[in-house]
Amino acid sequence: MGQLTSNISSCFQPEAKTITILGGGSPGKTTILYKLVADGPDDIIPTVGFNRESLLFENQWLHFWDIGGGSKMPQLWPHHVREADGVIYVIDCSDEEYFEYGLSELVQLIDRTSDMELIPFLIFANKQDKPDLIASSRINDKLLEVKCRYQWHLQPCSATTGQGLSEGIKIFNRNDQPKPVKIFRNLLTFKALLMS
Numbered sequence: 001m002g003q004l005t006s007n008i009s010s011c012f013q014p015e016a017k018t019i020t021i022l023g024g025g026s027p028g029k030t031t032i033l034y035k036l037v038a039d040g041p042d043d044i045i046p047t048v049g050f051n052r053e054s055l056l057f058e059n060q061w062l063h064f065w066d067i068g069g070g071s072k073m074p075q076l077w078p079h080h081v082r083e084a085d086g087v088i089y090v091i092d093c094s095d096e097e098y099f100e101y102g103l104s105e106l107v108q109l110i111d112r113t114s115d116m117e118l119i120p121f122l123i124f125a126n127k128q129d130k131p132d133l134i135a136s137s138r139i140n141d142k143l144l145e146v147k148c149r150y151q152w153h154l155q156p157c158s159a160t161t162g163q164g165l166s167e168g169i170k171i172f173n174r175n176d177q178p179k180p181v182k183i184f185r186n187l188l189t190f191k192a193l194l195m196s
């Protein structure tokens with residue numbers, strides 16, 4: 001009976017979410033990931049391929065896919081967005097050249113995913129611990145200019161200190177209304193459990 005009760009309650013819990021982490025020009029994706037899941041470490045090297053880590057955050061599992069950089073990778077980003085329940089896009093706000101590069105790749109990503117379902121979209125304006133920062137409001141201005149469809153959330157942060165990281169990923173738990181298809185699937189599972 002205890003097993004049945006726990007199976008039934010698991011049918012109605014929010015499902016784990018898959019979050020893809022993108023951003024060109026080494027803006028700090030992996031540093032953010034490991035600050036979130038392990039409070040470090042410091043010896044992070046450029047990512048070849050991807051890193052996959054999970055975090056139980058406010059009672060919900062978030063499965064992160066950190067996609068390594070490289071000039072060819074942005075073409076593959078739409079594929080990763082299609083597979084995800086949410087996106088983290090990281091921009092380096094400490095360097096004008098990297099900032100512009102990251103922003104232009106973001107605009108292209110928005111364009112390339114114009115036919116896709118809208119999912120929560122978090123933008124981390126990273127490296128806020130460094131001097132001579134670029135105003136992150138320039139990201140908002142650009143997204144308004146290109147009429148971005150996503151309801152993005154812009155969060156200044158520092159992967160080094162951890163400032164802003166938890167505040168940012170809260171958006172993946174917010175308004176967590178199950179989609180109709182998920183409710184239907186849960187009801188089918190519930191019925192199967194009752195009949196077993």
Ligand SMILES: Nc1nc2c(ncn2[C@@H]2O[C@H](COP(=O)(O)OP(=O)(O)OP(=O)(O)O)[C@@H](O)[C@H]2O)c(=O)[nH]1
Binds near residue numbers: 030069129
């Ligand atoms: N000062 C400072 N440095 C940072 C911050 N985040 C990342 N870095 C540094 O930026 C460099 C690149 O960080 P990574 O996490 O490897 O960047 P990435 O986006 O994963 O890069 P790829 O794997 O090459 O795509 C490293 O030297 C980090 O230590 C930050 O918030 N502040």
Ligand SMILES: [Mg+2]
Binds near residue numbers: 029046047066068069
């Ligand atoms: Mg990396």
